[in-house]
Amino acid sequence: xxxxxxxxxxxxxxxxxxxxxxxxxxxxxxxxxxxxxxxxxxxxxxxxxxxxxxxxxxxxxxxxxxxxxxxxxxxxxxxxxxxxxxxxxxxxxxxxxxxxxxxxxxxxxxxxxxxxxxxxxx
Amino acid sequence: xxxxxxxxxxxxxxxxxxxxxxxxxxxxxxxxxxxxxxxxxxxxxxxxxxxxxxxxxxxxxxxxxxxxxxxxxxxxxxxxxxxxxxxxxxxxxxxxxxxxxxxxxxxxxxx
Numbered sequence: 001x002x003x004x005x006x007x008x009x010x011x012x013x014x015x016x017x018x019x020x021x022x023x024x025x026x027x028x029x030x031x032x033x034x035x036x037x038x039x040x041x042x043x044x045x046x047x048x049x050x051x052x053x054x055x056x057x058x059x060x061x062x063x064x065x066x067x068x069x070x071x072x073x074x075x076x077x078x079x080x081x082x083x084x085x086x087x088x089x090x091x092x093x094x095x096x097x098x099x100x101x102x103x104x105x106x107x108x109x110x111x112x113x114x115x116x117x118x119x120x121x122x
Numbered sequence: 123x124x125x126x127x128x129x130x131x132x133x134x135x136x137x138x139x140x141x142x143x144x145x146x147x148x149x150x151x152x153x154x155x156x157x158x159x160x161x162x163x164x165x166x167x168x169x170x171x172x173x174x175x176x177x178x179x180x181x182x183x184x185x186x187x188x189x190x191x192x193x194x195x196x197x198x199x200x201x202x203x204x205x206x207x208x209x210x211x212x213x214x215x216x217x218x219x220x221x222x223x224x225x226x227x228x229x230x231x232x233x
Contacts, residue, residue: 044227045165045171045214045216045227046224047224062123105157105177106157106218110183112170113170
């Protein structure tokens with residue numbers, strides 16, 4: 001079945017970097033964009049950006065330009081998110097989600113990972 | 123950036139009664155292809171978001187028909203015809219015309 005499995009929780013100190021992963025299975029990896037969305041404790045959803053697994057191209061939200069990197073490994077159907085210069089307000093649950101870009105019409109982010117907790121302590 | 127504004131912030135509904143959530147965008151979400159690039163997601167307590175509606179009015183696979191989306195341009199509405207206990211959670215609209223932006227969410231609780 002189609003699923004996105006994310007890596008486990010991370011605890012980092014301020015200023016460090018974190019790299020988390022999202023492994024896809026059950027579908028053709030390169031046919032779907034992979035988005036990353038985060039949610040600070042008790043807050044709403046915040047879109048961070050997406051990666052096209054077919055060619056590795058990325059689009060990032062302006063807010064994260066310069067300290068966000070999304071990459072992929074097509075041999076393992078895995079997308080990575082790396083966030084650098086971590087601050088306490090980066091403490092959040094991070095979700096990956098796929099979007100079909102090859103269909104006739106846009107059809108939303110239809111499958112989501114289970115989330116990865118990133119805690120940044122000072 | 124396109125700003126998304128949802129109302130109300132929270133809603134308490136009696137089971138079996140209807141519910142409605144509004145979402146307004148700072149720019150029109152109508153694409154040149156005629157579709158409105160607006161999604162609705164539900165995040166149930168302790169879970170990942172789940173897609174309910176895409177392109178303003180299309181129900182995602184497996185979504186009950188008590189959920190319906192409408193609107194165009196900058197004004198959109200999600201309606202639940204008869205709320206059930208399993209519908210509790212936070213509902214988010216998200217624009218997909220220019221990058222992505224979420225609304226701040228509407229919390230739905232059962233009376």
